[in-house]
Amino acid sequence: MSAMVLRNSSHPEPGKFLASVLALLVHVIFVVFMFFGLNWKTQAPEGMVVDLWHDLPQPVQPIIKQPPVKTEPSQPKPAQQPAQEKTLPPKIASPSPPKKPEIVRKEKKEEPKPVAEKEPAEEMQKENDQEKQREKESEEEKQREQEKAEKAETQRLQREQALQQQREQEALAAQHEAQQAAERARIMSEIAKYKAMILTKVRSRIVMPPDLPGNPMAEFSVTLLPGGDILDVQLRKSSGYASFDSAVERAIFLSKPLPLPPNPALFREFRNLNITVHYHE
């Protein structure tokens, strides 16, 4: 019997280690699923700005039309046109339009080459005169185009100068505006500060009715006298809970005199005051 017991113990149960590995694996998979499979965050969808275009801008067509008109590619014009095109399509538009012209340009440059190579080969065999004439013509053409390019460049420079002047003027105007804006901002911040003070004073005196669902909001229009006294309080927009409305109204009357800025010029901003009180801050 003892031999048999020994024999039994000499054969351990199979797959003990494998079982532990598998058990761990199950848990790891489950945890990974819980982390990445489920979205635990509540997020409002982000707003986005969309430009709607009736048609996509078509900068490709004018280039395609050009090659038949002139055999040789004029350098300045293609250089200018892409520049114009780049200003035309907005950055939001799909990236395909700016890419296409490049491909087209390449094709265009490749096309004339074989023609230019073939023609001299034929003329070398037959007539040299014609070749010379054509060369002359082509040289003249080149000259003409160079002149054109120079003209275009001078025009471009003039335009740029005008633009720069405009920009400088605009910058000056902007500085002026910025100064004014800063002053306005200072005044506005003063007003906002006192409005916030008024709101906190009112809030501190509200006896909140308990257990209102959601975040109701009451809007009051308050007429003030110089010095902070309250002339009149009117409910402009009810929160939907009469208890809350009346609590806020009482709090407004309780919190007089309301804090006002010392500068009397600012009082007109406070003569007819709108106070909006939320149930939760």
Added chain:
Amino acid sequence: MNATITQDMSLLYLISSASLPVQLVMALLLVTSLLSWWYIFRKLFVIKYAIKQSNEFEDVFWRGADLDALYQRAGNARYPGGSMERIFEAGFREFNKHQSDANQSAVMAGTRRAMRATFQREMDKLESHLSFLATVGSVSPYIGLFGTVWGIMNSFRSLSNVTQATIAHVAPGIAEALIATAMGLFAAIPAVIAYNRYASDTDQLATRYESFMEELSNVLQRRGV
């Protein structure tokens, strides 16, 4: 309180911000779940192995193999025998020991007893740890529920200090507490399924062994005559 509020409700944050008893319950449940899955896989392999070996032995036995040769093979320490083989070995040994005796019914009774003893031992081995799975299956949901109740209790108690109660005050606490219940269920469901499956498997094996014992005692009786 505007609409674009973003609340961090990631799993790690919820677990780490739970109170200590809830965390303890979660740790306990994690360990329980790991152990129960370990036993589930172990038992899976063991029971499959036992069924395979029983099939092989029965195949060899009923093809009319020599009983002495089978006994020799079963006695070989290097040969990994199955439960059925061990039952056969125990019965055959007992039968051979008593062969000199004339009283045949006494010999058969002894043989039966020896086989039954081995059978009990083998069944014990097959059914070991199944009770653990049953316990996990029935208890771990309650452990998880305890963690949840504790967490919800706490989150409601902290609510009593606030004058204006909203669902936003209670929700994170309840969410983190409910993780405990989820973990309990995660541990319990596979354990219950595995327990039922393995219990029926071992029952089937037990019936096979018992019928084999009866048949073997018949074979031995005929041989002894």
